[in-house]
Amino acid sequence: xxxxxxxxxxxxxxxxxxxxxxxxxxxxxxxxxxxxxxxxxxxxxxxxxxxxxxxxxxxxxxxxxxxxxxxxxxxxxxxxxxxxxxxxxxxxxxxxxxxxxxxxxxxxxxxxxxxxxxxxxxxxxxxxxxxxxxxxxxxxxxxxxxxxxxxxxxxxxxxxxxxxxxxxxxxxxxxxxxxxxxxxxxxxxxxxxxxxxxxxxxxxxxxxxxxxxxxxxxxxxxxxxxxxxxxxxxxxxxxxxxxxxxxxxxxxxxxxxxx
Ligand SMILES: Nc1ncnc2c1ncn2[C@@H]1O[C@H](COP(=O)(O)OP(=O)(O)OP(=O)(O)O)[C@@H](O)[C@H]1O
Ligand SMILES: [Mg+2]
Numbered sequence: 001x002x003x004x005x006x007x008x009x010x011x012x013x014x015x016x017x018x019x020x021x022x023x024x025x026x027x028x029x030x031x032x033x034x035x036x037x038x039x040x041x042x043x044x045x046x047x048x049x050x051x052x053x054x055x056x057x058x059x060x061x062x063x064x065x066x067x068x069x070x071x072x073x074x075x076x077x078x079x080x081x082x083x084x085x086x087x088x089x090x091x092x093x094x095x096x097x098x099x100x101x102x103x104x105x106x107x108x109x110x111x112x113x114x115x116x117x118x119x120x121x122x123x124x125x126x127x128x129x130x131x132x133x134x135x136x137x138x139x140x141x142x143x144x145x146x147x148x149x150x151x152x153x154x155x156x157x158x159x160x161x162x163x164x165x166x167x168x169x170x171x172x173x174x175x176x177x178x179x180x181x182x183x184x185x186x187x188x189x190x191x192x193x194x195x196x197x198x199x200x201x202x203x204x205x206x207x208x209x210x211x212x213x214x215x216x217x218x219x220x221x222x223x224x225x226x227x228x229x230x231x232x233x234x235x236x237x238x239x240x241x242x243x244x245x246x247x248x249x250x251x252x253x254x255x256x257x258x259x
């Protein structure tokens with residue numbers, strides 16, 4: 001990989017696992033030796049700090065968004081992993097990030113040495129129109145139709161904005177009533193990057209303030225995040241995403257619904 005890669009995790013529905021995946025992917029990439037910056041850009045309900053035990057930060061994303069501090073002054077170092085984090089201020093009022101602020105933040109990121117920058121965001125479409133600064137948007141969904149349906153709508157919006165995207169299925173247990181990876185493949189034209197299992201290590205890790213990748217290295221969750229992270233590095237080094245999947249039954253059904 002020759003340059004910085006900026007990834008943003010999004011969903012329109014809340015609570016699908018954006019923060020969980022952002023935190024643990026960042027911990028994995030840092031553990032692999034990549035200089036990685038995790039930014040809690042959730043301006044309504046920041047929660048990265050809960051996963052990392054960094055919920056008492058005094059300078060956070062808001063300070064750089066408002067131009068009060070340069071990026072490097074807002075960076076905190078997670079003690080056990082060495083991961084660089086720009087936390088959110090948990091008690092702060094929700095705020096809106098202007099286009100000018102987005103430009104300012106990305107101009108500073110461009111001058112930094114980070115190989116990976118991972119943005120955790122709030123649910124919804126905030127700052128989608130400035131997608132040009134982001135290399136890839138990961139749409140997170142859970143294995144149910146309401147969540148997948150909203151994820152497909154997010155994908156359409158990103159397509160209109162010509163923003164590159166892929167999907168992550170989180171909390172998958174393989175139960176009969178769940179939407180399966182195969183069904184997603186037949187509905188979603190982009191790449192399904194990872195299937196992350198439902199795993200009790202996640203709520204346990206939030207309770208302990210230790211990232212799940214550290215607390216439960218041998219869990220199914222950690223294994224899948226690691227394999228996701230590995231393929232992620234490979235994907236970015238080789239550049240091109242895989243060819244879109246063939247149109248299947250569910251995709252045709254979806255096109256029928258969304259005519
Ligand atoms: N793979 C998983 N296995 C078990 N529980 C999970 C998993 N992923 C997320 N969770 C649980 O789901 C809840 C929501 O996860 P998370 O905060 O990461 O979602 P989010 O998309 O960031 O939410 P928000 O939209 O509010 O920012 C958390 O309490 C977490 O414990
Ligand atoms: Mg979140």
